[in-house]
Amino acid sequence: MSIDATRWAWTAPVNNSSQRLVLLSLADRAGEEHTAWPSIDRLAKDTVLDKKTVQKVILELINLGLVEDTGERTGPTKRVRVLKLNGVKGREEYTQIQNDSNTPKNGNIKQSQKRNDSKNENDPENGALNMPKNGMLNDPKNGVQNLSENPSMNLSQEHDWIPDTDQLATKLKMAGYGNSLDSIFGLPSFEFELSAFNSHFDSQVLSNSKKLHKFTAWIIDKFERYKKANPNYVHQFQPNTVSTDQPIINLSDSKPKSLLGSM
Numbered sequence: 001m002s003i004d005a006t007r008w009a010w011t012a013p014v015n016n017s018s019q020r021l022v023l024l025s026l027a028d029r030a031g032e033e034h035t036a037w038p039s040i041d042r043l044a045k046d047t048v049l050d051k052k053t054v055q056k057v058i059l060e061l062i063n064l065g066l067v068e069d070t071g072e073r074t075g076p077t078k079r080v081r082v083l084k085l086n087g088v089k090g091r092e093e094y095t096q097i098q099n100d101s102n103t104p105k106n107g108n109i110k111q112s113q114k115r116n117d118s119k120n121e122n123d124p125e126n127g128a129l130n131m132p133k134n135g136m137l138n139d140p141k142n143g144v145q146n147l148s149e150n151p152s153m154n155l156s157q158e159h160d161w162i163p164d165t166d167q168l169a170t171k172l173k174m175a176g177y178g179n180s181l182d183s184i185f186g187l188p189s190f191e192f193e194l195s196a197f198n199s200h201f202d203s204q205v206l207s208n209s210k211k212l213h214k215f216t217a218w219i220i221d222k223f224e225r226y227k228k229a230n231p232n233y234v235h236q237f238q239p240n241t242v243s244t245d246q247p248i249i250n251l252s253d254s255k256p257k258s259l260l261g262s263m
Helices: 003-011 017-028 040-047 051-064 091-101 165-174 178-185 190-200 208-229
Strands: 067-074 080-085
Touching (some): 051 067, 165 178, 165 208
Antiparallel strands (some): 067 080
16 A cells, blocks of 8 residues: 555546546555556445446546556456556655645735744734644635534434544545535435445454545445436435534444344
């Protein structure tokens, strides 16, 4: 896994969510030279897309110049393409670019662009950005500034794993579904899909970040299927109006129990 490649994949100029998901999956499997050679089956499982869609998306990424076919082949049958991610920058280069963008011609860092530290905390006068413990910047444009602006997950059952609301909302926005948060969180089958997801990956040992990545792809696929079957569904939702005193996650206090044990 390449951290540099993953960072790049989140900001690369793609045209749709499928391209973003495939690019993230490739970045997740990229090495130091930013090359990856997962099979189509592997990419399909990672992104919850069908194989034909994955093949189509790879060609689209190649045409966009984000991915390059090195001409090398690997695998038992020597038919798996070795793909190179174009435009990935190392951490030092990335940091330098960020510093350059925050430095005016006279070499002084603009006060309005400073991030807050333990001394100034959240100071609206100097434009400091809020920095929660999970490291995400609270950007009012992506709807993560206040918990009350995010969709809620009102779960009536116990689940082995539950995605963080803020992080899931951010992942969905990065995948191009920022205007569909209420529709996705409001899916009638949302809780069922969470249970199905936990059951599907019950035998695999995955980190929380990996589960979040996979669940984002999972719930987007289910949302698209439901929207196709119910064309008027998305019109039922208006911009976020969640009350500030509404709980983000409504769960019981008892310990989570196995899904298989509850069936």
